[in-house]
Amino acid sequence: MFQLLLVASGGAVGALLRFTLGNILKFYFLHSFYATLCINVIGSFFIGYLISLGLIRSLSEDFIRYFLIIGVLGSFTTFSAFSYEAIELFNSNKIFLFILYIALSIILCIVASFVGIYLNKN
Numbered sequence: 001m002f003q004l005l006l007v008a009s010g011g012a013v014g015a016l017l018r019f020t021l022g023n024i025l026k027f028y029f030l031h032s033f034y035a036t037l038c039i040n041v042i043g044s045f046f047i048g049y050l051i052s053l054g055l056i057r058s059l060s061e062d063f064i065r066y067f068l069i070i071g072v073l074g075s076f077t078t079f080s081a082f083s084y085e086a087i088e089l090f091n092s093n094k095i096f097l098f099i100l101y102i103a104l105s106i107i108l109c110i111v112a113s114f115v116g117i118y119l120n121k122n
Contacts, residue, residue, distance in 0.1 A: 046073055050073070
C-alpha cells in the first residue's frame with residue numbers, strides 16, 4: 001500500500017512538472033514535438049542518474065524506485081505524446097521530421113540515461 005501511495009503522489013508531481021515545462025517549451029518552439037523531445041531526454045537523464053544514485057548511495061530504494069522513477073519521471077516523460085506527435089508529423093507529410101523525431105527520441109533518451117549513470121560513477 002505504501003508503494004502505491006509513493007507512485008500516486010510522484011505521478012501527480014511529475015504530471016504537473018510535465019504540464020508546466022511543456023507549456024513553457026511550446027512557447028519557444030515552433031512545433032510541440034520539440035517540447036516532448038526535450039522533456040523525454042531530461043527525464044531519461046534523471047532516470048539514469050537516479051538508478052545509479054540508488055546503487056551508490058544508501059537512499060531508500062522504495063523512494064527512488066516508486067516515487068522518483070516510476071511516479072515522478074514516469075509521469076513526466078510520456079510515450080503517448082511521442083506517439084501522437086510522430087503520427088501527426090507523418091499525417092502532415094513531414095516525413096523527414098517524422099524520421100528525425102523518432103531517431104532523436106530513441107538515441108538522445110538512451111544517451112541521456114547513460115550520461116546520468118556515468119555522472120554517478122565518477
